[in-house]
Amino acid sequence: MRYMATYDFMETVRNTNQWLGATARAFASYPATGLAPSPAFQMMAAWGEVTERSFARMVAKPDWGIQSVVGEDGRDHVVATRVLVERPFGDLIKFDVQGLAERKRKVLLVAPMSGHYATLMRSTVVSLLPDCEVYVTDWHNARDIPVSKGKFDVEDYSLYLSDFIEHLGSDIHVIAVCQPAPLALTATAYLADKNPDAQPRSLTLIGGPIDPDAAPTEVTDFGHRVSMGQLHEMTIQRVGFKYAGSGRMVYPGLLQLTSFMSMNAERHGKAFFDQMLRVAKGEASDHDHHNRFYDEYLAVMDMTAEFYLSTVQRIFKNREVARNAFKVKGEHVDIGKITNVAVKIVEGERDDISAPGQCLAALDLLTGLPDSKKASHLEPGAGHYGIFAGKSWRNNIRPLVLEFIDANSKSQPASRKTTNAA
Known part of the structure; x- marks a missing residue:
């Protein structure tokens, strides 16, 4: 059962971040927060909305959406x-x-x-x-x-x-x-x-x-720098108990996404921060450019x-x-x-x-x-x-x-x- 715990740990981290985002969004959206004239609650709600959506997309297969x-x-x-x-x-x-x-x-x-x-x-x-x-x-x-x-x-x-x-x-x-x-x-x-x-x-x-x-x-x-043994140790895990493919050896999508994001970490970080500001200002929409791109980009498969x-x-x-x-x-x-x-x-x-x-x-x-x-x-x-x-x-x-x-x-x-x- 080697690597199963690691696979489930990654899914746990993803799930926890999705939950934290949802919690922050809900807490900062209470009507009572309007009594405090501070933008902190708006920023908290914006962070929660962007975080929840981002981590939720990682395990959802996108629809073709061609009507x-x-x-x-x-x-x-x-x-x-x-x-x-x-x-x-x-x-x-x-x-x-x-x-x-x-x-x-x-x-x-x-x-x-x-x-x-x-x-x-x-x-x-x-x-x-x-x-x-x-x-x-x-x-x-x-x-x-x-x-x-x-x-x-x-x-x-x-x-x-x-x-x-x-x-x-x-x-x-x-x-x-x-x-x-x-x-x-x-x-x-x-x-x-x-x-x-x-x-x-x-x-x-x-x-x-x-x-x-x-x-x-x-x-x-x-590809030339890393040996096959190293690659196997660094990237391959067994699917956890939650999915039908439990026990299958895979290169997990979440691990792949980490690699994708790290190649342009500064650009992605700026994109998420800018989106958070737009949400706080009420300028974002459900199908704006950021959401259309990242809804697809963050949806990864093993x-x-x-x-x-x-x-x-x-x-x-x-x-x-x-x-x-x-x-x-x-x-x-x-x-x-x-x-x-x-x-x-x-x-x-x-x-x-x-x-x-x-x-x-x-x-x-x-x-x-x-x-x-x-x-x-x-x-x-x-x-x-x-x-x-x-x-x-x-x-x-x-x-x-x-x-x-x-x-x-x-x-x-x-x-x-x-x-x-x-």
Whole structure:
């Protein structure tokens, strides 16, 4: 039962801070506090509100919250999500837009499994819905998956992707963002060998670590600096008794969040202090910019220990994808066998997570693919988030990706102006 106490201790600390925030908010909101002409009670209530909300979000899975999109007819069309393939560690879901004719572009958006839920891609999904049939990989929180469901590592992830692509058919266009880029590449290569007819028509890789050593960052430096034994001791714990996955070895979401926050501690600290002042002054709202961002950012999920450790070991340390040495079930997955899937690389000039050059390395591995099927784009001034969900994505990258999809579709959609959704 090693590490279980540590996992439960972290949850206890989180729960206690949520309770302290709620208590401070309730106490400072008593009508009697109005008898004392001091801003101290307002500040206490504001601190309590921000603290309670922040710690409560850490264990809540965000809702997609996509109610409707505007169609070509200028009307709002209701959006509903539907599970197409249900698996223990992740589902394939589809966004159905009611009242709109089926769009010719079919896009599978491969969401990262890197601490946050697939809802981190919400704005990306919204921007694609007016012009595409959108499918998304919806990964599950490892703490909610019973140990009896078995393991889930990078090979299993690749097999999940290949199964999802196979289910959707060869007219699908895959867009993989960040962490899944190398595994989307291996899944495509796996299909090229096992079932060539099921390969996607195009594969767009956005800011992913195909070759982490191509352009070192703080993330890659950490991967080289720390041994696997140290990493196991520092990050891996057993899920506590409260959840269905009790006893499963995981990299806890709360621990991941601590790492995320520490990288920009000063900026996050200022953001929370400024929000507290806005709440005290009555200037904050439930869906203001701060709450919209942190409701998503603070919502974290556990990763299975074997997925996290195999990612570090095989993708970053051993560079198995970069060396075209990746194996699934003991069989070599040869990236050179991809011969007819158009591949586009998108990178951000200021990406400090997956620096320019890391994702571009994929094109050199595609030895069986003609140059006419390869493309790349470096977005000036864009950071990691901007290349798939920010202004750079909406204004520049998204139109280029849609053009690339159209150029590599069996039947191109009628020419029209694409809609830039918020």
